[in-house]
Amino acid sequence: MKHARLLASIAATSVLLSATALGAEDPKKTERTWKSKCASCHGQTGKGDTDKGKQMKVADMTTAAYQAKKDDEFKKAINDGVKTEKDGVKQEMDGFKGELTPEQVDALVAYIRTLKK
Numbered sequence: 001m002k003h004a005r006l007l008a009s010i011a012a013t014s015v016l017l018s019a020t021a022l023g024a025e026d027p028k029k030t031e032r033t034w035k036s037k038c039a040s041c042h043g044q045t046g047k048g049d050t051d052k053g054k055q056m057k058v059a060d061m062t063t064a065a066y067q068a069k070k071d072d073e074f075k076k077a078i079n080d081g082v083k084t085e086k087d088g089v090k091q092e093m094d095g096f097k098g099e100l101t102p103e104q105v106d107a108l109v110a111y112i113r114t115l116k117k
Contacts, residue, residue, distance in 0.1 A: 025104060025107030029107075033107070034108065037096060041058050045062065047060045048061070056091050061112055063116075081093050081095030
């Protein structure tokens, strides 16, 4: 009986892991999403060094201070957008809730983590 439970548990875990792997975003798709939704302000490398990024004083995502933020902060910004002011400059980003799936948002957060110095 214990052996049967162990086998059932292993099988269930295997199914869950397979489903998780299938649900993961393709890195190429994530990069395309970054380029189409984020790079115009944040830049290809996350440094905020585009004309638009410089104009809005977008934070450099590669710094240790930026990378110290929690994933939930990134998810909230991606989903709900940002409306703040820094040094007298409005920083506004539209949210992507309803436009990006939770899996795409998670993949973007993981992508942001790869930008660290």
